[in-house]
Every structure is written in C-alpha cells, then in structure tokens.
Amino acid sequence: MACGIAALTMPKPSFSLRAEQSSALDLSADSPSGLASHSRRDFVFVVNPKGANGRTGKEWKRLLPYLRTRLGGHCNICESITSGPSHAMDITREAIREGADAVIAVGGDGTLHEVVNGFFWAGDPVQSLDHGPEHSTALGLIPLGTGSDFARTFGWKNDPYEAVERIVRGFKSKLDVGIITGQNGEQHFFINVADIHLSAKAGYYASKFKRFGKLCYVFGALRAFIGHTNRNLKVKVNGGEWEVFHKVTALCIGNAKFFGGGMKITPTADPSSGNLEVVILQDFKWYDFVLKLHKLYKGTHLSERNVSSRSVKSIEVAEEMCRGDIYVQSDGEHLGFLPTKCSILPAAINFFS
Secondary structure (H helix, E strand, O other): OOOOOOOOOOEOEEEEEEEOOOEEOOOOOOOOOOOOOOOOOEEEEEEEOHHHHHHHHHHHHHHHHHHHHOOOOOOEEEEEEEOOOOOOHHHHHHHHHHOOOOEEEEEEEHHHHHHEEEEOOEEEEOOOOOOOOOOOOOOEEEEOOOHHHHOOOOOOOHHHHHHHHHHOOOOOOEEEEEEEEEOOEEEEEEOOEEEHHHHHHHHHHHHHHHHHHHHHHHHHHHHHHOOOEEEEEEEEEEEOOOEEEEEEEEEEEEEOOOOOOEEOOOOOOOOOOOOOOEEEEOOOOOOHHHHHHHHHHHOOHOOOOOEEEEEEEEEEEOOOOOOOEEEEEOOOOEEOOOEEEEEEEEEEEEEEE
C-alpha cells in the first residue's frame, strides 16, 4: 500500500501468532543481520493534529524521529493526518482494505473511537481485498488526547514513547467491542464507555469547551445540571423482561473502566471479558456529586445505596414516559437520544497491549 512516509529499505523481521498474543517485531537468530527476510509490514498511524488543542500534532512531530528509529527498520511507517470528523474512519477502512498490518490511533478517545468504527462497515468487519479473510489488521494506540480514558484501564500514561515501545514489543490481546444501536437502527461501535442521561449530556457540552483542556469536563457537568431532572427508565437485560428504574441520574455501560477525564465509573469492566458492565446511578442530587465525587474517581461508588451494577451481554434502555430528550453517547461522542440498545462483540479486534 502507498505510504505517506518512506521507510528504510531493510528486511523485515519474522512474525508469528501465538494464541492470544504475538510478537510482530521478533528478531530472527537465523539471519546474519538478526532480522528475517520477510516482506515489510505496513503500519498506518492515524493522527488527529487538532487533538488536545493542537498538542497532539506537535507531540506527533517530536515523536516521529523516535518512531522511525524504533520501527522504521521493521515496517513501512504510513502517516495519515485527519482533516475533520469521521476522516479517521475512512482512513482506517481504506487501510484495512489495502492490507495494512496495523492501524494506530494517535490522539485521544475521540480518534480511537473513529478508528475502531473504521474496523467495521454496515455492521460487519472490514476485510482486506487482496489478502483474504485470514488476514487480520491489529489496532494500536498512542494516547495523546485530552482525557485518554481508555488507556487508563490498562494503567497507561499519556507517554507516547512508552506507547511506541508497546508496539515494538508487538504483544497483542483480543479486545471486545461494544455495539450501540440508536433510534434509527444505525449501529455504532464503542471500545470504552457508552452512557445515558446526565453524564451523556455533560459529555455533549464538554465537547463545546475542549479549548479549556481538562476543565471542559467541569464546564460540561455544570452546564448539564441546568434543567436536569432524574427520570424513570425502562431497562431490558439479555433479552429478558422490561424493568423500571426510578429517578435515574445516569446509566453507564462499560467495556472499559474510565470516562470523563479519569472517572472510574464502571470499575469492574474488563475489555476482554466478553461482557459489558452496567452501572446505574439513581436519585443523585447536585450535592451528591460534590460529596461523592472522590468515590466516582476512585471507583468505590458501587457500595452506595443508590448505585447498582450488573454484568450483561446486551441491554436495551428506553424512557418510561417518552419525551425524546434523554442524551446518549459512546466514547464521548454524542449519538442522539433514547431509546437505544447495546451488546458486546467478544474478541473482535487484535490490540497492541
């Protein structure tokens, strides 16, 4: 495939899959140079230069020489700069169809969200046109965004050099992906957390204050409280019977643990478990958030009497009295309003971990 950055013409090391993990850049002792003579692999780096108020683009430029040093001898480094919303999806789909061996999201959770959605088209996984269905494109992440909440589940920092070393090591794990279906039946995919009502409304407004960095989450929450009322919601778990939850403040569906700039909202979620964790906050007042905010950030809020959680394969959520104004978002991206349905797609993507 054509790449935006020319790489050194060195032979590529051997590649072998081993159950749940692989080493893409293992050095081969059989070669005099320490490298195997297989064809070079294509790694596509999808960069959002405007992420984190432009910090992502600046960090990427500083990182590039190091990236070339660590990876340039083993693979073709293909740089793709996004130009606007949804562009990362298009880049990812094209890269997979052309047979890319990895697509690396460089940016925050929004960029990662778009790249993950680019792994799918019309609800099905995108496949390489020339390599056949057995070819798999891996997902990677260099977290350089405002929140970078998905990286927190793995205990990763916003350190791009550590992220490059993870890619160099080449260890991969199978990652679950959530599917969320909205009012119009259109499917979206999420890798981190989907949420409903106050938190989703706060996320919607936080996106309007990105220029303030991490303070955007504070401003978003303050704006969301204006006119907020707790509402009765109907919930159906795993195709069972409808159950009414009264005075719901927020309902969060986690494939991973964190959202909102470090809030550990679904603390027992595991993106390799094959399940989603649902956490429901009921009858919270503004002062509850002030008094219990430390628990939400530490993930110790599940012991509160008005907080419930459960592990599910699928969940449907609707208003008891339909007014069409309860916000829904996934991975910080506004998706509209209730009703909605979420389910899990187990072991959907190979991920550099």
